[in-house]
Amino acid sequence: MDLTNPTLTGAVTAPVLPLRVLVVDDSKAQRVMLSMSLSRWGYHVTEAASGEEALLACQAAAFDIIVSDWMMDGMSGLDLCAAFRSLGQEGYAYFILLTSKSEKTEIAKGLEGGADDFLTKPVSPDELRARLRAGERIVGMQKELVQKNRLLGATLTELQRAQEMVDRDLIEARKLQQTLVRDRFRDWGRGAATLFLRTSGHVGGDLAGFFELNATHVALYSVDVSGHGVASAMMTARLAGYLSAASPDQNIALQRRADGGFDPLPAEQVAARFNRTMLEDLQVDQYFTMVYAQVDLFSGAVSLVQAGHPHPLILRADGRIDRLGGGGLPIGLLGDAVHDRVTAQLYAGDRLFLLSDGLTECPSRQGEELGEAGLEALIRKNSDLESAQLLDALIWDLSAHMGSEDFPDDVSGLLFDYRG
Incomplete structure (x- = not known):
């Protein structure tokens, strides 16, 4: 007997949806290469050719991971990261910057701007996948925390309602005791x-x-x-x-x-x-x-x-x-x-x-x-x-x-x- 089968155990599990990844790069060839790898690994991929286009996409939909080139015409990847963080969206997105920069001061600047991780060009597929898995863990923990906070909030609301009922009953009990x-x-x-x-x-x-x-x-x-x-x-x-x-x-x-x-x-x-x-x-x-x-x-x-x-x-x-x-x-x-x-x-x-x-x-x-x-x-x-x-x-x-x-x-x- 397969005890992992929901129909046998009676358990109902929600379907696991693929994580949504936004790829941002002004190089079409680079975007295609990254998107192919990400799709093959099971991610739902959206592409943006500029920082401005990516910001509009983030305002319209929620993404779990954002992979962006640092150096782009117009809005840079670092500017995109700062603008994205300022949106104040409920869910947390793991932001990875692709860069040829390796100086510590530049890395520190990127972290202060809200980036979570860095990959040096040319991107190694194995390293990219490892960084994505690290991002999955962070995003997963954040989603779990949000869900628990929602449950906690709902429980607290129910407790407050119950306490209000108890307080009303105690007020009546006090009148009776008097x-x-x-x-x-x-x-x-x-x-x-x-x-x-x-x-x-x-x-x-x-x-x-x-x-x-x-x-x-x-x-x-x-x-x-x-x-x-x-x-x-x-x-x-x-x-x-x-x-x-x-x-x-x-x-x-x-x-x-x-x-x-x-x-x-x-x-x-x-x-x-x-x-x-x-x-x-x-x-x-x-x-x-x-x-x-x-x-x-x-x-x-x-x-x-x-x-x-x-x-x-x-x-x-x-x-x-x-x-x-x-x-x-x-x-x-x-x-x-x-x-x-x-x-x-x-x-x-x-x-x-x-x-x-x-x-x-x-x-x-x-x-x-x-x-x-x-x-x-x-x-x-x-x-x-x-x-x-x-x-x-x-x-x-x-x-x-x-x-x-x-x-x-x-x-x-x-x-x-x-x-x-």
Whole structure:
């Protein structure tokens, strides 16, 4: 079986066309001799009796190789070469000058004029064929490069179109993600919650929110899913469903009573249920850090769990700042992880901060992280501001610390004002 036969292999190969060669010489006898040899070797030959005629031919058709006499009446071969190069045609033509000149200065002049090779008269057929083969290799490589550039350009165009589609989808995804947090502010009279969320890309993996547990207690949370991009955003959407007051049956922090009502679970049990859900139900490679807090609006008592998230902070009415929690393991890493309950007491005028590590880990111009001490300094600096303005000021100060508004990580959090 002949495996080179396209009909047997199924391959389709384009026919190999002979290279087009332009022979330029004001001597008819010389042109005929060269043309006969070139035609016998399989080239497609065109003749021109002068440089001017050759230039017109080059404007009308594309040639792969040009073989021209140097010394001709009117336009010389060197002038033809320079004029041809100035046409700026897409394909490259290999230019060979025929000359009796052998001085190095003349050769250098020819190379500067755009010639690729030289043959000394009288022309040896063997040497001419060898030079033509060298020209074929150059022209072949140039054609291959042009073809690859075209393919690269077409591929780049397709990639740009695909990227534009992805960008449009991500913009819509960002709009949908913003709807996960419908309320940025909620006032319960004895306390009020204000939150902010700023993603580092189109979509992010941070989530902050609140919901009512019953008539006297509210839940506050700040979540940071590992990684960035679409996968993290999809996980935050899933977690938002687990912490939704609109769907108490799905809310992981609530437990149905026999009479059909719902009771809040202790904070540590909420963390345990999340951990089981991540490892047993969702079974994904992601994990998340979290602070989940329950606040009694009447007494100011706080019960919370910290799962690998930055320490919750209480800005006291007298300006002191208390750090809560001991760190804890992220949710979804270990099946036997235990998250201890942390308690605290809020008094009138105190503020509770649940902030993501996008603030504490934000680098400066020198690469140094802001850190918890730096964050506390910014909170103290802006403590006289109302909650919404205070959170905006934190973002401005963070931008000044970094020297840019393009944060490397999502920045989010929640501020709870306790009025008592």
